Amino acid sequence: MTTLPGRPNTALLVIDVQNGVVEGCHDRDGVIANIATLAARARTEGAPVIWVQHSDDQLKKGGESWQYVPELVRHDTEPLVHKLYADSFEATELEELLAGLGVGRLVVTGAQTDVCIRSTLHGGFVRGYDVTLVADAHTTEDLTAYGAPGPALVIAHTNLYWAEQDAPGRRGDTVVTAEVSFAPADTA
Template structure:
């Protein structure tokens, strides 16, 4: 249903599953296993896998915390988008990478739920994409000391409101890892 009518393809967007981002994340191992399964299924279906990697003062480039977790392996021909803002589209070449591949629909997984995942989902919808969040393939750390709910509630709330996300000619939605079929998007 995307408003990008000349872009019939789907891509898997893997956001910020970096050592320093997910070190203390809720259900870290389970979420990474789900993302790994999604990457394998996307590759098998010839669906582009686009990797996003964040850097800032607390996550400097070319450091161990900045590196992707060792459980996930990007292939050399898979795009890697470097970003410095929450929204993966802001000040990056993500839009150009997706346009080149005629992608109008995104399947989104990664970290952190309450920051880069939410920002990128909203950025995608605002730019005309359909954006499906994989409900059990995103995570966040415990930020309760700053007034946030516990991570499980942050994740559940994001899944709740994204399930019904709509805009003219665009849709959000959620799906669990086991139910993702790249052929039906």
Template sequence: MTTLPERPKTALLVIDVQRGVVASAHERDAVITNIATLVDKARAQDVPVVWVQHSDDGLVKGSDDWQYVPELPRRASEPVVHKNYGDAFEATDLETVLGAAGVGHLVVTGAETDACIRSTIHGAFTRGYDVTLVGDAHTTNDNSAWGAPPPDQVIAHTNLYWRYHSAPGRRAAVTEAGAVTFGE
């Protein structure tokens, strides 16, 4: 139902699952396991897997913390989008990558829920994409010292409001990793 009818395909988006980003993230290992399962499933079904990798002054490109976690090896044929802002579309080639692959539906996983995940799902939705957030395949760190709710509440709230998000001609959805289908 995307507003991009010439793009009937689905892609798996893996956002910022980098060593320094998820080192202390809520339920890190379970989330990474769920993402790894989805990556394997997408590859088996010839669904594009698009990797997003953040860098900024606190996460220096090329550093150990900037590297993706070893549990999620990227294939050389899979695109990586380098970003410097929360929204993976902002000042990147993500739109070009997805357009070339005919993608109008994104299945979103990664980190951090209250920053890059939220920015990207909203950025995709406003650009016309259908967006499925995988409820047990995104995570965040504990930012309660700065006034945020605990991580489990941030994740639960994001899953709740995204489930009911709507706009003309687009679908927002939340599903668990085990129920993800990559059908068009």
């Protein structure tokens, strides 16, 4: 039900699953395994898998902490979007890439829940996309020392509030890995 006409396709976004981002994150291994499952399913179903990679002062481009985790392997044909801001759309070619692929629905996975995941969810939604958050395929680190809730609560809250997002002509939802569909929207 995207507001983007002629864009029935669904894409999987794999956001910032980099060594320095997910090291020490809540349920790191389980989240990465779910993302690997989703990437394999998207490939089988012919849906684009788009990789997003952040760089900043702590994640120097080319460094070990900047690299994607070894458990996830990007195929050479799969786009890689480099970003400098939390929202994967901000000052990147992501929108042009999705338009070229006819994508109007995003399936979002990765890290970190309370920064880049939330920013990208909202960034896609306000740009007219239907945006699905995969409840068991995103994670964050423990920031309780700074007054934040524990990571399990941050993840649970994000899953809860995203589950029923809606606006004219588009919607957000939350599903678990086993329930993700990459089928194109009905264009009839």
